[in-house]
Amino acid sequence: MTGSVAGRTNGGHGRLGRVLSGLAVAVGCVLFLGGFAWGAVEYLPYTVPTDSMDPTVKAGDRVLAQRISGDQVRRGDVVVFKDAEWGDMPMVKRVVGVGGDKVACCDAEGRLTVDGKAVEEPYVGRTPGGLASTTRFGATVPKGQLFLLGDERGGSLDSRVHLQDQGQGSVPRSSVTARVDAVAWPPSGMVGRPAAFAALPGGVSEPGPVRLLVGAVVLGALLILGGAAYEPVARRLGGARRTGRTGGEVPTGAR
Structure with missing residues (x-):
């Protein structure tokens, strides 16, 4: 019974984590692409x-x-x-x-x-x-x-x-x-x-908005990378916790 409750709790945390990671990626894309789009409208590159x-x-x-x-x-x-x-x-x-x-x-x-x-x-x-x-x-x-x-x-x-x-x-x-x-x-x-x-x-x-543009692009990139990294990191940590609970090996009688 205890294991069942723990499983449900971990599953709930996992779903919340996936929702938050997806939200981070979505917001990151808006900031990243929006920053570049704003920059293209606002600024002229010149050599x-x-x-x-x-x-x-x-x-x-x-x-x-x-x-x-x-x-x-x-x-x-x-x-x-x-x-x-x-x-x-x-x-x-x-x-x-x-x-x-x-x-x-x-x-x-x-x-x-x-x-x-x-x-x-x-x-x-x-x-x-x-x-x-x-x-x-x-x-x-x-x-x-x-x-x-x-x-x-x-x-x-x-x-x-x-x-x-x-x-x-x-x-x-x-x-x-x-x-x-x-x-x-x-x-x-x-x-x-x-x-x-x-x-x-x-x-x-007054200074132009270039600092805001760069900040939006950098923050967007960090959110995208952080959100995308959640799933593989969570799987690795989950696997490490399960291995720790079983002592790292499957008992002989269970083979």
């Missing part, structure tokens, strides 16, 4: 062709760029854009000025200034003398336009070389298609929002 954004992003890096409209762009954003006067091909640069800004370089300490306020730029690659630009410049950004620089200020072809163009080197906000959030390969983590621009009007943009 950076040059070192103009070094050291933030290097040539050949694969980045995740969130699809945005031009009116969402803030100072400090690293954006993907395309403009006919810049060669009509996708490019990656950092926004340092928006419509109405007076952007100049360099002040007495070699820093970039926006409306006369110095901007600390720890992301800029080394230049001779530690200057924020190898060439001095000044421009007033027209309304609805963006002034863009590469982080590798020694060799980047950016707004500085287009100062004689209409718009003083700037590009329309509408030319922006995405904002870089992270370097996916080789894995280098998030591309941060520079704190130096936070004090200026409009502040900086």
